[in-house]
Structure formats: C-alpha cells, structure tokens
Amino acid sequence: MTDASENITWKEKAQALRRVAQFRPNIMAVIVVLGGATAFLEGIGLSFIWPILEVAQADEPITQAEGFLGVFLRAYQFVGIPFQLEYLIIGVALAMTVRFTSSFLVAWLRSIVQMAYEEMLRTRAFDSALDARVSYFDEEGSDDILNAIITETRYSGRVIKSGVEALETTFLALVYLSVMFYIAPRMALGALVLLGGITYLLREVIEPAYTVGSRVATSNERVQEAVQAGTQGIRDVKLFGLTDEVFDVFDEWIGKYRESSIDLQRNKAAIQNFYDLAAALTLFALIYVGFTYSGLALGALGIFFLAMFRLAPLVSRLNSNVYSLEGNLSHLVRTQTFVEELDGRRESDGGADPGRVSTIDFDDVRFSYTDDEQVLNGISFSVDRGDFVAFVGQSGAGKSTIVSLLTRFYDPDEGRITANGTSIDEFDLRAWRDRIAVVRQKPFIFNDTLTGNVTVGNRNASRDEVERVCEIAKVDEFVDDLPNGYDSELGDDGVRLSGGQRQRVALARALLTDADFLVLDEATSDLDSSLEKEVQASIEAMDRDYGMIAIAHRLSTVQNADRIYTVDEGEIIESGTHQELLAKEGDYAELYTIQSQA
Numbered sequence: 081m082t083d084a085s086e087n088i089t090w091k092e093k094a095q096a097l098r099r100v101a102q103f104r105p106n107i108m109a110v111i112v113v114l115g116g117a118t119a120f121l122e123g124i125g126l127s128f129i130w131p132i133l134e135v136a137q138a139d140e141p142i143t144q145a146e147g148f149l150g151v152f153l154r155a156y157q158f159v160g161i162p163f164q165l166e167y168l169i170i171g172v173a174l175a176m177t178v179r180f181t182s183s184f185l186v187a188w189l190r191s192i193v194q195m196a197y198e199e200m201l202r203t204r205a206f207d208s209a210l211d212a213r214v215s216y217f218d219e220e221g222s223d224d225i226l227n228a229i230i231t232e233t234r235y236s237g238r239v240i241k242s243g244v245e246a247l248e249t250t251f252l253a254l255v256y257l258s259v260m261f262y263i264a265p266r267m268a269l270g271a272l273v274l275l276g277g278i279t280y281l282l283r284e285v286i287e288p289a290y291t292v293g294s295r296v297a298t299s300n301e302r303v304q305e306a307v308q309a310g311t312q313g314i315r316d317v318k319l320f321g322l323t324d325e326v327f328d329v330f331d332e333w334i335g336k337y338r339e340s341s342i343d344l345q346r347n348k349a350a351i352q353n354f355y356d357l358a359a360a361l362t363l364f365a366l367i368y369v370g371f372t373y374s375g376l377a378l379g380a381l382g383i384f385f386l387a388m389f390r391l392a393p394l395v396s397r398l399n400s401n402v403y404s405l406e407g408n409l410s411h412l413v414r415t416q417t418f419v420e421e422l423d424g425r426r427e428s429d430g431g432a433d434p435g436r437v438s439t440i441d442f443d444d445v446r447f448s449y450t451d452d453e454q455v456l457n458g459i460s461f462s463v464d465r466g467d468f469v470a471f472v473g474q475s476g477a478g479k480s481t482i483v484s485l486l487t488r489f490y491d492p493d494e495g496r497i498t499a500n501g502t503s504i505d506e507f508d509l510r511a512w513r514d515r516i517a518v519v520r521q522k523p524f525i526f527n528d529t530l531t532g533n534v535t536v537g538n539r540n541a542s543r544d545e546v547e548r549v550c551e552i553a554k555v556d557e558f559v560d561d562l563p564n565g566y567d568s569e570l571g572d573d574g575v576r577l578s579g580g581q582r583q584r585v586a587l588a589r590a591l592l593t594d595a596d597f598l599v600l601d602e603a604t605s606d607l608d609s610s611l612e613k614e615v616q617a618s619i620e621a622m623d624r625d626y627g628m629i630a631i632a633h634r635l636s637t638v639q640n641a642d643r644i645y646t647v648d649e650g651e652i653i654e655s656g657t658h659q660e661l662l663a664k665e666g667d668y669a670e671l672y673t674i675q676s677q678a
C-alpha cells in the first residue's frame with residue numbers, strides 16, 4: 081500500500097480524475113449541462129435587476145431600448161408578454177425557480193454518482209482483499225487494509241463531491257465575470273486582476289496552513305496512542321510502573337495538539353477574514369471608480385457590483401473546492417494503487433478437484449518468509465487418512481508454518497506438497513481447503529450466535545449434529561451459562577467468551593465439517609490441562625474417518641499419536657511414537673522430562 085506521506089504527482093492525480101469522469105458518463109454529462117444551466121440562469125436572474133429598475137423608474141412603457149435592456153425587451157416582445165414590472169417579477173421568479181431546481185438536481189445526481197462510486201471502490205477493494213494472499217495481510221497489517229477499505233474509499237468518493245462543486249463554482253464565477261465584462265470590460269478586468277492577485281497571495285499562505293493540518297493529525301494520533309496504551313494496556317502499564325512514562329508522552333503530545341490546532345484555526349480565520357477584507361476594499365474602490373469615471377446607468381452599475389459582490393466569495397470557495405479536490409484525489413490515487421496491488425497479489429488457483437484426500441506428503445519442503453531467515457529447511461513427512469501425527473518443538477521452530485503451507489496461505493520455495501500424489505497447487509483453492517479443517521490457537525469468532533459460529537463450515541448441519549460436536553469439544557459445558565444457550569450472540573470477535581471457550585467453539589466448528597484431515601495448531605492450549613486431556617480423549621475416541629495433524633506444546637496431548645515429529649530450526653530432527661522417542665533420549669525425551677517435572 082502506498083504510504084500516506086508519499087507525494088502523489090499531478091500526473092497521477094490527473095489520471096485518477098479522468099477515471100472518475102469516465103464513471104457513469106451519462107449522469108456526469110447531465111450534471112455538467114445542468115450545472116451550466118444553473119449558472120446561466122443565475123446570470124439571467126441577476127440581470128433582471130436592470131429592466132426592473134428601468135421599468136420601475138420610467139414614466140411611460142418602454143418600447144425601444146439598446147444593450148441588456150434591449151435584449152430583455154425583445155425577448156418579452158417575442159413571447160408576446162407586456163414589458164411591465166409585474167411580468168418582469170414573474171420572469172425573474174421563473175428563472176430562479178428553474179435555476180434552483182436544476183442546482184437541486186445537480187446535488188442529487190452528484191450524491192447518486194458519489195455514493196455509487198464509493199460503493200464500487202469499496203466493493204472492488206473488499207472483493208480483491210478477500211482473494212488476496214494471506215502474505216499481503218501479514219506484510220501490510222490488517223488494520224491498514226481495513227482502513228484502506230473503509231476510510232480511504234470514503235474520502236476517494238468525495239472526489240466527486242468536491243469535483244462537481246468546483247465545476248459548479250467555476251460555471252457561476254464565469255457567468256458573473258461575463259456579466260461584468262459585458263457591462264464594463266475595463267472595470268471587470270481590474271476586478272479580475274485584484275481578486276486573482278489576492279487569491280494567488282492567499283494560496284501562498286494557505287499552503288502552510290495545510291501543513292499545520294498534518295501536525296494536528298500527527299499529534300492527535302500520538303495522544304490517542306498514549307490513551308490507548310493507558311486504557312487497553314492498563315494492566316501492563318500498572319504492572320511495569322509505566323504510568324509516568326505513558327502520561328509524559330500524552331502530556332507532550334496533547335500540548336503540541338493544542339498549539340498546532342490553535343495555529344490551524346488562527347490561519348484559517350486570518351485567511352478568511354483578510355480575503356473578505358481585500359474583496360470588500362476592491363469592491364469599494366471599484367464603486368468609487370464606477371460612480372466617478374464610468375458614466376454607466378444606475379441599473380448597469382447595480383448589476384455590476386452585485387455580480388462582483390457574488391463573485392468574491394465564489395473565488396475563495398473555488399479555492400477551497402480545489403484544495404479538497406486535491407486532498408481527496410490523493411486518497412483516490414492511494415485507493416486505486418491499493419486495489420491494483422491487491423489484484424496483483426491474488427491467490428493462485430489450480431482449478432482441479434482434489435476429491436477425497438487419503439494421503440498428504442511433504443517432500444523436502446523449504447520455505448522462508450523473508451530473505452534473511454530460512455524457516456523450513458527440508459521438511460518431509462507423510463500422513464494418511466486415519467493417521468494421527470504430531471509436531472512438537474521449541475517456539476519458533478516452524479511448526480505453524482507447516483500448517484500455513486498445507487492450507488496454501490503460503491507456497492513452498494522448494495520441494496513439493498502433494499495430496500494423493502498431486503501437487504496441492506493444482507487444486508481449486510476452496511475445494512482443497514474444504515478437505516482440511518484447521519483449528520488455530522487464536523481463532524476468530526464471528527459476530528453471530530453460538531450455532532452460527534459452529535456451523536460456519538457446514539451451514540446445513542442439524543441441531544443434533546451441532547450438539548454432538550459441541551459435546552466432543554466440551555462446548556456443552558458452558559452453553560447453559562450463556563443467556564440464550566446455542567442461540568446466544570457471541571459479540572464482536574467473541575468478546576463474551578474466554579480464550580479457552582473460543583478454542584472449544586473453533587474445535588466444534590472444525591469437527592462439523594466434512595474434511596479429510598483435522599489440523600489442530602495449539603488448538604487447546606488455553607484450556608487447563610485436565611480439560612485439555614478430556615477434550616483430547618473425546619476427539620481420539622471419535623469414530624475417526626480423518627487424518628489428524630496436531631501441533632502441541634504440552635506433550636500430554638500427543639502421547640497417543642501414531643508418529644511424533646520433533647522440529648528444530650525448520651528441520652525434523654527425530655520421529656517415532658511417544659515410547660520410541662522416550663527411548664531415543666533425544667530432544668523429545670528431554671522436553672518430556674522437563675514438562676513432567678513442572
């Protein structure tokens with residue numbers, strides 16, 4: 081994922097904007113036409129002031145006129161409506177009704193396109209994320225990916241909002257400018273130069289204001305991190321006497337947050353007020369010039385100044401529209417890069433049907449996550465359906481990595497993993513993963529009921545089947561303590577369950593699938609040892625039609641395995657049954673002695 085601080089070039093922003101413009105081109109075209117019509121009618125509405133003032137002042141009906149007044153007169157004569165005050169008021173009311181209706185339509189259509197675009201980006205991002213390799217999640221961190229899918233896409237969708245607003249503002253500004261140029265070209269030019277100059281100067285000041293914005297964001301983040309450590313990590317903070325340290329960090333950054341926030345708001349207020357002041361001074365200078373030197377009629381001057389009065393805030397609005405457009409475009413570029421990266425990290429799918437798997441072979445498998453550490457160093461073993469094999473060894477030896485390769489979260493660098501003699505990368509991924517049921521040490525519990533969580537791998541299971549696996553996994557022992565038994569909601573990531581309860585739910589979940597191999601990766605490590613033994617015994621007592629691969633720290637759970645492999649630094653250093661390994665008096669025997677004495 082592109083780093084947030086990375087600079088994004090104008091070329092990338094322009095490309096991103098082009099892609100947005102091509103999204104729903106028909107609605108975009110209607111928005112442009114309606115935006116233009118809104119601005120045009122705004123100009124017409126404004127210009128009505130002239131004939132209204134002239135007709136109101138005239139003693140007799142006007143039948144001939146030049147310039148703006150002439151245009152209105154001919155338009156009224158063409159439609160056959162009397163050129164009188166009441167009809168002029170009706171005319172302006174009509175023009176304004178159409179103008180505001182079309183700007184309402186622009187806002188409506190804009191939000192339709194914006195939300196559709198946001199939906200499309202989110203859907204694409206999430207869809208690609210679901211198909212991406214687990215290695216991508218490990219590298220980027222799932223929090224960053226979550227943020228990219230939820231927050232970045234929302235800002236990206238706002239490109240349409242700020243883009244359309246910038247377009248509307250530009251149209252309106254152009255119309256006001258045209259009116260001004262039509263009435264008094266030289267004064268209009270003067271106004272344009274002055275307003276343009278002020279805008280340019282303010283842009284120079286606004287830039288630093290936006291840098292202050294990132295200081296505010298950084299200090300706010302640090303404050304949040306300190307508070308997070310002091311709340312979520314309160315136990316360790318207290319136990320390790322870190323309260324002063326955590327508070328000092330908090331104190332330093334909250335001070336910086338205050339200072340930078342004040343700077344930011346002061347800059348904003350300065351920019352706004354000085355811009356308004358400069359615009360007002362320009363207006364009064366031009367009023368002086370207009371009345372003293374232009375020799376224009378009151379109506380014409382009135383329209384000119386009104387147009388300029390409306391133009392001034394529009395120019396500053398355009399400025400902020402362009403700023404938010406630029407900001408949102410950066411998010412859009414990042415989102416697009418993110419989705420492209422995800423697309424490039426799709427899991428590869430062989431497509432073949434594995435059928436029922438009766439044997440799995442690892443043949444001299446080598447693997448490393450990074451260049452500097454070889455994690456698996458020539459692992460070979462074989463397991464048949466009906467077998468129970470176990471892996472033991474020191475922490476970090478590479479046991480869980482064996483499971484990650486088996487489930488194809490990662491692919492071996494060298495060597496082969498086969499099922500019934502076929503390399504597992506030739507299989508349809510989903511079908512292959514259906515053949516193996518994995519219980520991880522820290523399983524994810526979905527925000528659903530207990531039944532919903534147990535049946536994730538077999539939605540058609542009957543209540544009896546659910547109860548049967550829950551009995552084996554000893555879930556039944558705490559079901560009655562839950563408020564609604566099997567129908568109890570377990571909360572976000574199973575907040576209402578203890579670590580051991582979560583593991584038991586995950587075990588029941590795995591037992592309910594129709595897999596050929598059951599893989600237990602420290603699956604019962606959070607249970608107390610007597611309960612762990614009970615669970616182990618009930619799994620082993622099951623009428624077993626599948627192979628079992630267990631990874632364990634506590635050797636008591638693997639004593640009945642047909643084969644135990646001791647793994648050390650990515651290699652299998654010994655194998656055999658519990659008794660055989662004890663007799664060898666190697667690492668396993670040593671580990672066993674230590675654990676028995678504990």
Ligand SMILES: Nc1ncnc2c1ncn2[C@@H]1O[C@H](COP(=O)(O)OP(=O)(O)OP(=O)(O)O)[C@@H](O)[C@H]1O
Pocket residue numbers: 218449450455473474475476477478479480481482
């Ligand atoms: N996603 C990853 N990215 C980079 N390195 C990793 C990753 N997962 C594990 N490792 C590294 O690979 C090595 C083997 O880890 P693995 O989890 O397979 O060991 P293990 O034997 O299962 O350990 P434990 O018993 O503590 O779970 C360790 O050095 C670990 O730091």
